[in-house]
Every structure is written in structure tokens, then in C-alpha cells.
Amino acid sequence: MKLSIPGRAGTAAMVTAVTLLTTGAITGAAPASPLAVAAPDLLVANVKAHLAQLQAIATANGGNRAHGRTGYKASLDYAKAKLDAAGFTTTVQQFTSGGRTGYNLIADWPGGDTNQVVMAGSHLDSVTAGAGINDNGSGSAAVLEAALTVSRTQYQPTKHLRFAWWGAEELGMVGSRYYVNSLTTANRAKISGYLNFDMIGSPNPGYFVYDDDPTIEKTFQNYFTGIGIATEIETEGDGRSDHAPFKNAGIPVGGLFSGADYIKTAAQAAKWGGTSGRAFDACYHSSCDTTSNINDTALDRNGDALAYAVWELSS
Secondary structure (H helix, E strand, O other): OOOOOOOEEOOOOOOOOOOOOOOOOOOOOOOOOOOOOOOOOOOHHHHHHHHHHHHHHHHHOOOOOEOOOHHHHHHHHHHHHHHHHOOOEEEEEEEEEOOEEEEEEEEEEOOOEEEEEEEEEEEOOEOOOOOOHHHHHHHHHHHHHHHHHHHHOOOOOOEEEEEEEEOOHHHOOHHHHHHHHHOOHHHHHOEEEEEEEOOOOOOOOOOEEOOOOHHHHHHHHHHHHHOOOOOEEOOOOOOOOOHHHHHHOOOOEEEEEOOOOOEEOHHHHHHHOOOOOOEOOOOOOOOOOOHHHOOHHHHHHHHHHHHHHHHHHHO
């Protein structure tokens, strides 16, 4: 998430899952129809395996995955190879910022109504200070695993699914803005919703839902209500992440967030657990944002909520 001024937020505990249902059976095969299957459990072990790879990439490339650095391109190449092997149509979009070359990765799942596109995205870059495993390896890894799960289950949605990993978010949402600005008016109108996932595994987490679009917000709220988790409206990241260029272009947006440098209140700690009087992520934008800076329960719950929303909004 792009740097801004401090403020407030919350935490998590416990693993829950949305079961993969058809008309009464669990399946990993292609559904008989778009309405025959509900959202799968997004396996947190798989998400964490992607995070371990992003950490290894950062470690091998000067300790970060920042825009214009070798660690960023290696991160993009890792995701692209996984998506290509899974049958996605991938596109690498190139742009320049601060005299350095940046890249967006776009992955389209074949099929579905291309006049109704549901997008899920996250920024793939870190700051130069560290590996950026919560900010934003967490969102990037969960979006990647959701895409791979679409392939694994051979999901056949009514709408067209598109996944994206943005470059240079930390410099002011440069990559996502470049993408939105590159769309024709007609292609912007085809995007029925963009879902953003930025910092979803904070170590002292809260459960925050974007309130920008009522339909998308309600979809996420339904998931969390179903697992008995109270949420709050997301305010810390307003205008500070990759949903902003989409929203400014009139595209419906939504998303999830588990908190950055705002301080968890006593009321939030009572609701979610964790430690009041401390930041949701004390390693925000620093060298300690490594694989040890992740709350597995928050990552698991938010990953399952991500999958639930993608399946619900595209069916």
C-alpha cells in the first residue's frame, strides 16, 4: 500500500472454510453449469507457498521486489509461469516510471461473457526497504491462488474473469492507473467490478471491507457474516491502493484489507483479538515485512472471502 498518514484498525484468529458444493457433492472437476458450484476453500498452505517464493526472490535480489528492480521482474515471471501453465491468457503491459521500466501482469480465463468482466487484482511491488510479504505479497499470493483454483476446478463462470498484478503501486498506483488509462471507453464499460486485495495478512489484523460499491460490499459482508466475523468499513486505504484509478474511471470497486500503520483500538482488540495500542502491521514498509510478518488466520479468512466474492460475482 502506498504510504500515507497513520490512523486506526483491527485482528484475527481461527481457520474456517467455504465448502465446495454442487447439488450436494464436493467436486474438483468442471461443474455442469455456472450455477452448480459455490466458491472453494482457498488453501492457505498454497497461498503461503507463493509467499515463500516471493521471499526467496527478494532475498536473491537485494532484499526487495520494488519497481524497476530485478526482484520485481522475477516476481512477475514467477506468477506468469504459473498462470501460463494453468491455461490463462497472459499479457505483460510495460510502462515507465521514475526512469525505470515497470510491468503489469494481466491474466484472462478463457470463456464467459467478455461484455461483463469481473476483475481481481493486487499490487506486486514492494518498497525498496524490504521484501513486502504482507504489503503486498499477501494480496498477490491470494489472487494468484484464486486464479489457479479457477483452473484447477475448471470453473465455468457466466461472466469473464480477469486477474491482475500491478507494478509501481508504491509510487502512486502508477501501474493500475496506466492500465485504466489505456482502456477504451467501451472496454472500461465492460468491467462490471474490480476487487482489490492489499495487505490481507497483517500480524495484528483487523477485518476491513471497502464500502465503495454496495453490491460488492454486501458480497464480502455476507461471507464474513457467514463465518461469524464482525467487520468494519475500510478507511485507512482510501485513495491509497489500486482500486482508486478504477473508481475514478467510474468502475465499481471493492476489496479487503487487514490494516497497516493505524493503531488497533481497545474496542477492535475486544472484537478481533490481538493487541490494542499497536499497529495492525508494525513492519509496514520496513525490512521486517517478511514471511514471519503474516497472520495465517487473517490470510486464510481473507483468501476464502476473496474466492467467495470472485465466484459469487462472476456466476
